[in-house]
Amino acid sequence: xxxxxxxxxVFAISTAVYSKSSLTDxxxxxxxxxxxxxxxxxxxxxTGDVLDPTSLVxxxxxxxxxxxxxxxxxxxxxxxxxxxGTVIRDFTMVASDQQTKEVSPGVFYNVWTFNGTIxxxxxxxxxxxTIRITLINNGSKFHSIHFHGIHPxxxxxxxxxxAPGGKFTYQxxxxxxxxxxxxxxxxxxxxxxxxxxxxxxxxxxxxxxxSADEMVMLMNGYDTDFDTENNFYTVNGIPFYYMHxxxxxDKNRLIRIYLLNMLEFDPLNNFHLHANMFNFYKTGTKLIxxxxxxxxxxxxxxxxxxxxxxxxxxxxxxxxxxTEFAEKGWTGLFLVKEGTNQSINENLSVTSIRNYTDYSTxxxxxxxxxxxxxxxx
Amino acid sequence: xxxxxxxxxxxxxxxKRTILFGVIPFIxxxxxxxxxxxxxxxxxxxxxxxxxxxxxxxVEFSDNNMIVAYVRNTGASEISIAQADVNDxxxxxxxxxxxxxxxxxxxxxxxxxxxxxxxxxxxxxTTDEGTRFDKLxxxxxxxxxxxxxxxxxxxxxxxYVGIIPVMMGLVWYPFVRxxxxxKYNFFxxxxxxxxxxxxIDALLEGNEIAVNSLAxxxxxxxxxxxxxxxxxxxxxxxxxxxxxxxxxRSKPDIDIExxxxxxxxxxxDMGTKDAKSSSLSVQQRLxxxxxxxxxxxxxxxxxxNFGEGLAIGAAVLLGEVALSSFLxxxxxxxxxxEGLAIVAPMAKSxxxxxxxxxxxxxxxxxxxxxxxxIGGFLYSPIATVIFLSIGAGAIFQVVYSIGSWxxxxxxxxxxxxNHWIIIGFASGMFVMYLTGLLV
Numbered sequence: 160x161x162x163x164x165x166x167x168x169v170f171a172i173s174t175a176v177y178s179k180s181s182l183t184d185x186x187x188x189x190x191x192x193x194x195x196x197x198x199x200x201x202x203x204x205x206t207g208d209v210l211d212p213t214s215l216v217x218x219x220x221x222x223x224x225x226x227x228x229x230x231x232x233x234x235x236x237x238x239x240x241x242x243x244g245t246v247i248r249d250f251t252m253v254a255s256d257q258q259t260k261e262v263s264p265g266v267f268y269n270v271w272t273f274n275g276t277i278x279x280x281x282x283x284x285x286x287x288x289t290i291r292i293t294l295i296n297n298g299s300k301f302h303s304i305h306f307h308g309i310h311p312x313x314x315x316x317x318x319x320x321x322a323p324g325g326k327f328t329y330q331x332x333x334x335x336x337x338x339x340x341x342x343x344x345x346x347x348x349x350x351x352x353x354x355x356x357x358x359x360x361x362x363x364x365x366x367x368x369x370s371a372d373e374m375v376m377l378m379n380g381y382d383t384d385f386d387t388e389n390n391f392y393t394v395n396g397i398p399f400y401y402m403h404x405x406x407x408x409d410k411n412r413l414i415r416i417y418l419l420n421m422l423e424f425d426p427l428n429n430f431h432l433h434a435n436m437f438n439f440y441k442t443g444t445k446l447i448x449x450x451x452x453x454x455x456x457x458x459x460x461x462x463x464x465x466x467x468x469x470x471x472x473x474x475x476x477x478x479x480x481x482t483e484f485a486e487k488g489w490t491g492l493f494l495v496k497e498g499t500n501q502s503i504n505e506n507l508s509v510t511s512i513r514n515y516t517d518y519s520t521x522x523x524x525x526x527x528x529x530x531x532x533x534x535x536x
Numbered sequence: 537x538x539x540x541x542x543x544x545x546x547x548x549x550x551x552k553r554t555i556l557f558g559v560i561p562f563i564x565x566x567x568x569x570x571x572x573x574x575x576x577x578x579x580x581x582x583x584x585x586x587x588x589x590x591x592x593x594x595v596e597f598s599d600n601n602m603i604v605a606y607v608r609n610t611g612a613s614e615i616s617i618a619q620a621d622v623n624d625x626x627x628x629x630x631x632x633x634x635x636x637x638x639x640x641x642x643x644x645x646x647x648x649x650x651x652x653x654x655x656x657x658x659x660x661x662t663t664d665e666g667t668r669f670d671k672l673x674x675x676x677x678x679x680x681x682x683x684x685x686x687x688x689x690x691x692x693x694x695x696y697v698g699i700i701p702v703m704m705g706l707v708w709y710p711f712v713r714x715x716x717x718x719k720y721n722f723f724x725x726x727x728x729x730x731x732x733x734x735x736i737d738a739l740l741e742g743n744e745i746a747v748n749s750l751a752x753x754x755x756x757x758x759x760x761x762x763x764x765x766x767x768x769x770x771x772x773x774x775x776x777x778x779x780x781x782x783x784x785r786s787k788p789d790i791d792i793e794x795x796x797x798x799x800x801x802x803x804x805d806m807g808t809k810d811a812k813s814s815s816l817s818v819q820q821r822l823x824x825x826x827x828x829x830x831x832x833x834x835x836x837x838x839x840x841n842f843g844e845g846l847a848i849g850a851a852v853l854l855g856e857v858a859l860s861s862f863l864x865x866x867x868x869x870x871x872x873x874e875g876l877a878i879v880a881p882m883a884k885s886x887x888x889x890x891x892x893x894x895x896x897x898x899x900x901x902x903x904x905x906x907x908x909x910i911g912g913f914l915y916s917p918i919a920t921v922i923f924l925s926i927g928a929g930a931i932f933q934v935v936y937s938i939g940s941w942x943x944x945x946x947x948x949x950x951x952x953x954n955h956w957i958i959i960g961f962a963s964g965m966f967v968m969y970l971t972g973l974l975v
Contacts, residue, residue, distance in 0.1 A: 193630045194648035199650055201601055203630065205630035206632055207632030208635040209630050210630065211629065213628055214628065263619065264618065265635070266663075266666045267665060383666020384666055384667045390666060486625035486626060488626065
C-alpha cells in the first residue's frame with residue numbers, strides 16, 4: 160500500500176520534471192539575449208521571448224506616437240492675414256476615442272487622442288496672432304479643447320462640448336507669450352485627460368528668444384488597468400523611448416526645452432538633468448530665468464522653459480527624480496556630439512512651414528539648418 | 537417505466553431502444569457544441585472580452601542575481617505577457633517558452649535582479665491589455681539547490697521533525713501496556729484527539745495554499761474535500777481487506793467471527809456455535825486487529841508527515857520561514873505525540889518485536905524527509921494541496937479505526953458515555969494546540 164503511494168509520487172515527480180525540461184529543450188536553437196543594462200546585472204540568454212521596454216521598439220504601425228518626431232515638431236498652422244494685418248493661424252484637430260494603440264512595448268491601451276497621437280500636436284504661434292482651431296469630433300463621446308491662457312469665456316472649451324460627429328472652431332488672440340497645455344475638459348475630467356486628450360501650445364514673444372535647438376517634452380502616464388494609479392510614466396508618450404533612441408544634440412549648442420506636466424493621479428512630477436544645470440523660466444511668461452538648477456518639480460498642468468548647453472560630449476541621462484516614475488518609463492538620454500547638426504537638419508522640414516510671409520526676415524538658417532523660435536515679426 | 541420493465545425482464549440484454557435512449561443526450565450535446573462553436577458568436581455575441589487572469593504560482597530567488605516567477609494563465613482566454621516588474625519597477629526580463637499563453641498554460645519569467653536576502657519583494661506581471669498581477673514574497677531567500685549538501689540538510693530536518701519524535705513516542709510502548717482499561721481508553725482517545733487535530737490542520741493548511749497560491753480556475757478548495765473523502769473511503773476499504781486477508785491467512789473461519797461481531801450489538805459471544813474456533817478467532821482478532829490499526833496509523837501519519845515535509849521544504853524554498861533550531865524543536869515536540877498514537881492500539885495485544893515498532897516508526901516518520909526534498913526542490917502548490925488532502929483523509933480513516941476498535945474493546949457499549957474517552961479526546965487536541973504554539 161505504502162509502496163504504491165511512493166511509486167505514484169515518484170511517477171508524478173518524474174513526469175513533472177520531464178515535462179518541464181522538454182519544454183525548455185523545444186526550440187533551443189533560437190536564443191535571445193536580455194538583461195545586463197545595469198552594472199552588476201547578469202546578461203542572459205533565453206529560448207523564450209524577451210520582455211524589455213528599455214530596449215525593445217514598438218512597431219511604428221501600432222505606436223501611440225513617434226517620440227523622435229514629436230520632440231521637434233512644431234505646428235504653426237495654415238497662415239493667412241486678416242484685413243488689419245494680424246496673422247491668422249488655422250489649425251485642425253480631430254478628436255477620437257476608439258483606437259487601441261501600443262503605449263509601451265507589448266501593452267495595448269484604448270487611447271483618446273487629438274490627431275491620433277499622445278501627446279497631441281504641439282501648436283505654435285507668436286504673441287498677438289489670431290489662433291483658430293477647428294475641432295472635429297470623430298469620437299463616440301463629447302469632447303472639447305480647453306486652452307490655458309487668456310481668451311473669452313465661450314472659447315474656454317468647458318461648458319460647450321462638441322457632440323460626436325460635431326465640429327467647432329475656437330478663436331482667440333495668442334496671449335500672453337509662454338508655454339500652455341491644452342486638454343479636453345469634458346466630464347469626467349480625469350478620464351478624458353488620462354486617456355490622452357492633451358498637448359502643448361507655445362506662444363512665442365514678439366521679440367524672439369535666442370536661436371536654439373528646441374524641443375518639447377510633455378510628461379505623462381498611463382493607467383492601463385484603471386486602478387487610478389499609473390502603470391507607466393513617459394516623456395513624450397512612450398516609456399524608455401529615449402533610452403534606446405537617445406536625443407542627439409551638439410556640444411555647446413543652446414538647447415531649449417518646452418516642458419509640460421500632464422501626469423494624472425500622481426500629485427507631482429519632475430525633470431532632472433544629469434551633469435548640467437539649466438535656466439528655468441516658469442510658465443515661460445518671462446524672459447528672465449526664475450532659477451538656475453538641475454531639477455524642476457511640477458504639479459499637473461504646470462510647465463516652463465529650460466535652457467542649457469552641454470560642455471562635454473557623451474551620454475547624459477534625464478529623468479524624473481521621483482525615481483518610481485523613472486523606473487517605470489520616464490527616463491531618457493541625451494547624446495552630446497562634437498560635430499555638426501546633421502541629425503537635427505533632417506527634422507527641420509516640418510518647421511519650415513511656419514513662416515510664410517517673408518523668408519528673408521526669418522531666422523531660418525539654411526547653412527546650419529537651425530531655426531530660431533522667433534515668429535513673424 | 538416501459539424501459540425499466542424491459543430491463544428487469546432481461547437483466548443482461550440491453551435492447552436497441554435502451555441504447556438509443558442512452559445515446560440521445562450525447563447526440564444533442566454534440567449538436568449543441570457544433571452549433572455554438574461554429575456560429576462564431578452569432579447566438580451569444582459579446583463585445584466584452586473575458587477578464588484576464590494570471591496566477592503567479594511560485595517565485596524563486598536564485599543566487600546568481602535572478603528572480604524566477606512561475607506564471608499561469610488562469611483566465612478564460614489566451615493572453616500575452618508584455619512586461620515584468622519587481623516592486624512595481626519595470627525591469628528587462630524573459631519569458632519561456634513564450635509570451636503567449638493559452639488557457640491554463642504556464643511559463644517561466646526570468647528577471648535579472650540583484651535582490652537582498654530577507655527583504656520582501658512583490659513580483660508583477662503586466663499583460664498586453666495593461667493589467668498587472670503581482671505576488672508578494674515576504675522574505676527573499678535563495679532557492680535551495682538540489683545539491684548533496686542541501687539534500688542532507690533536508691534529510692536532517694526530516695529526521696528531527698519526523699523520525700526522532702515518532703521513535704520517541706514509540707518508547708512509551710511498555711508504559712502504555714501497563715495501563716488500566718480506563719487509562720488505556722484515555723490514551724486511545726487522546727490519540728484520536730491528536731489525529732483529529734492533525735487532520736483539521738492539514739485541511740486548513742491546504743485551504744490556505746489553495747486560496748493564496750492557486751487560481752480559482754482550479755477549484756482547489758473543493759478538490760481538498762474531494763481528495764480527503766476519496767482517500768478516507770479508499771483506506772477504509774483497504775484496511776478492511778487487509779484485516780480480512782490477514783485473518784484468513786492465519787485462520788480461515790475468522791470470517792464467521794467478523795460477521796458475527798459486526799452484526800451483534802452484544803458482547804462477542806464465544807460459545808454459541810463453535811466454541812473452539814470462535815475463541816481462536818477472538819484471539820486472532822485481538823492480535824491482528826491492533827497491529828493492523830497501528831500499521832494503518834503509521835501509514836496515515838506517514839502521509840501526514842509527507843505533507844508536513846512538503847510544507848517545511850516549500851516554506852524554506854519560498855522564503856516564508858527562516859529555518860531555526862526553535863522551529864525544528866517545536867515540530868519535534870509536536871510530532872512526539874504521533875509515536876504515542878502508533879503504540880496505543882497495540883498496548884493490549886501480544887508483545888510486539890522492537891524491529892516491527894521501528895519499521896512502523898520509519899513508515900510514519902520517514903516520508904517527512906521525502907516531503908522536504910520534494911517541497912524544497914520541486915514545489916508545486918497543486919501537488920502540495922493534494923498531498924495535504926490525502927494526509928487528512930488518511931488521518932480521518934485512522935481516527936475511524938481507533939474509534940471502532942475502542943467501541944469493540946469496550947464491549948460495544950458506546951464511546952460517548954465514558955468520561956475517560958471524552959477527556960482523553962479533548963486532551964489530545966489541547967496537547968496538539970499547545971505544542972503547535974511552538975511552531
